[in-house]
Amino acid sequence: MEVLEAIKSGKSASKFKPTPVPEQKVQAVFNAARLAPSAENLQPWKFILVTDEDVKRRVAAALTNAKRLPEAPILIVACARLDEAVATVGGYMNSYPVDVGRALSHVSLAATSEGLGTSWVFAFSEEKVRAALRIPEDAKVVGLSPLGFPDGFDPPEGRKHLSEILSYNGYE
Amino acid sequence: MEVLEAIKSGKSASKFKPTPVPEQKVQAVFNAARLAPSAENLQPWKFILVTDEDVKRRVAAALTNAKRLPEAPILIVACARLDEAVATVGGYMNSYPVDVGRALSHVSLAATSEGLGTSWVFAFSEEKVRAALRIPEDAKVVGLSPLGFPDGFDPPEGRKHLSEILSYNGYE
Numbered sequence: 010m011e012v013l014e015a016i017k018s019g020k021s022a023s024k025f026k027p028t029p030v031p032e033q034k035v036q037a038v039f040n041a042a043r044l045a046p047s048a049e050n051l052q053p054w055k056f057i058l059v060t061d062e063d064v065k066r067r068v069a070a071a072l073t074n075a076k077r078l079p080e081a082p083i084l085i086v087a088c089a090r091l092d093e094a095v096a097t098v099g100g101y102m103n104s105y106p107v108d109v110g111r112a113l114s115h116v117s118l119a120a121t122s123e124g125l126g127t128s129w130v131f132a133f134s135e136e137k138v139r140a141a142l143r144i145p146e147d148a149k150v151v152g153l154s155p156l157g158f159p160d161g162f163d164p165p166e167g168r169k170h171l172s173e174i175l176s177y178n179g180y181e
Numbered sequence: 182m183e184v185l186e187a188i189k190s191g192k193s194a195s196k197f198k199p200t201p202v203p204e205q206k207v208q209a210v211f212n213a214a215r216l217a218p219s220a221e222n223l224q225p226w227k228f229i230l231v232t233d234e235d236v237k238r239r240v241a242a243a244l245t246n247a248k249r250l251p252e253a254p255i256l257i258v259a260c261a262r263l264d265e266a267v268a269t270v271g272g273y274m275n276s277y278p279v280d281v282g283r284a285l286s287h288v289s290l291a292a293t294s295e296g297l298g299t300s301w302v303f304a305f306s307e308e309k310v311r312a313a314l315r316i317p318e319d320a321k322v323v324g325l326s327p328l329g330f331p332d333g334f335d336p337p338e339g340r341k342h343l344s345e346i347l348s349y350n351g352y353e
Contacts, residue, residue: 012187012294016213016287039347041188043340045286048303050338054346061350073272088352099307099322100245102278106270107303107323110282114217115188118290122184131220131279135271144352150271151279166222168215174226175211178233180260180316 010122019117022126024161025081034123035083038156041119045112048095048104054112057142058156059084064141068153071137078130081155085127086142087113089149109151116154126159182294191289194298196333197253206295207255210328213291217284220267220276226284229314230328231256236313240325243309250302253327257299258314259285261321281323288326298331 010018039056047053059065065084078084089105098104117127135150144150182190211228219225231237237256250256261277270276289299307322316322 010184012182012184012290013209013213015184016216016291019216019218021218036343037185039343041185043343043346044188044191046191046193046289046301046338050340052341052346055352056347057352058347058349064350095303098278098303098324099305099310101307101321104303106274106278107282107285110279111286113279114283114286114290117218118184118286119188129218131267131270131276133271135273138271142351148352149273152270166218168222169224171208171211171215174215174224175228175230177230178236179314180227180229180320 015118015121019121020162020165021128022079022159023128023163024079025126025155025157026160027082028158029082030125030157034125037123038116038119038125041115042112045115047108047111048098051093051095053089053093053105054109055088055090055148057086057088059086067141068138071133071141072130073132073134078153079128079155081157083156085154085156086138087151088144089151091147091149105149106151113152120156124158125156127154127156129154187290187293191293192334192337193300194251194331195335196251197298197327197329198332199254200330201254202297202329206297209295210288210291210297213287214284217287219280219283220270223265223267225261225265225277226281227260227262227320229258229260231258239313240310243306243313244302245304245306250325251300251327253329255328257326257328258310259323260316261323263319263321277321278323285324292328296330297328299326299328301326
């Protein structure tokens with residue numbers, strides 16, 4: 010699939026088929042994540058793939074609100090290793106959320122290209138996800154997404170016009 | 182260009198041709214950024230395209246170390262609007278670095294697909310970039326990159342093996 014086509018058609022999946030995801034497609038998706046660029050090439054990302062139903066339920070219980078993750082064969086938990094990130098982006102922040110954000114895009118675009126769907130959720134309790142997956146204190150949890158063959162998509166979301174996000178030679 | 186091909190060939194450009202970037206390609210690149218997904222679809226990104234040589238020099242002076250941005254017809258400054266981001270990712274952090282990180286990937290992959298190059302730099306003084314571009318206090322500067330037709334690339338960077346970044350049902 011073409012880059013711009015994948016970007017245009019990359020809607021969030023709202024429902025998934027129970028069909029297992031072939032290992033080859035899992036490899037293609039996380040190979041794309043692996044190749045994401047990062048500050049000083051430190052690659053601080055760690056992906057936990059939750060396939061065990063009990064563990065999946067414990068992680069899903071960490072979501073805030075009543076909002077639920079759609080059920081899918083795989084639940085991705087995207088983490089970051091603090092010891093492999095750059096502490097001083099712009100002189101004021103750690104690089105890991107930007108680095109992992111770039112890897113998440115690679116995951117979603119590669120998934121779209123492989124006929125799979127994702128749907129990233131950021132409203133969760135890190136503490137509860139940490140407990141469910143034995144995540145150490147020097148790692149952070151950045152986002153969660155189901156991964157599988159989509160059986161329905163969220164309605165299209167509006168986007169700002171280009172003129173609202175682009176300016177020349179100064180902030181407008 | 183295919184998604185996986187763009188991901189595989191998306192090296193950082195180290196040198197750029199002085200050739201101006203056609204407006205149509207600029208539109209394609211930032212249309213891709215515009216379509217990036219974000220937490221609660223708030224789209225907190227703002228891109229400043231610096232084309233004026235004086236302004237470009239002032240922004241380049243904000244880089245830390247002696248490291249310099251390669252000269253290119255356009256210098257992208259990726260910013261975030263704090264008033265349009267979600268404050269509580271995982272219960273502990275703001276969404277804007279992840280959101281903007283996802284948009285940066287769209288910029289770089291669309292650029293690759295259009296025959297253009299990027300090279301993101303995160304080692305800069307936000308304060309100095311803010312002063313050079315009149316960026317208000319409620320906006321953050323996330324990263325800078327030249328944009329243009331590449332005339333050379335950084336040597337290939339190693340990446341971790343899949344086994345180092347992927348585990349099943351728990352953190353390893």
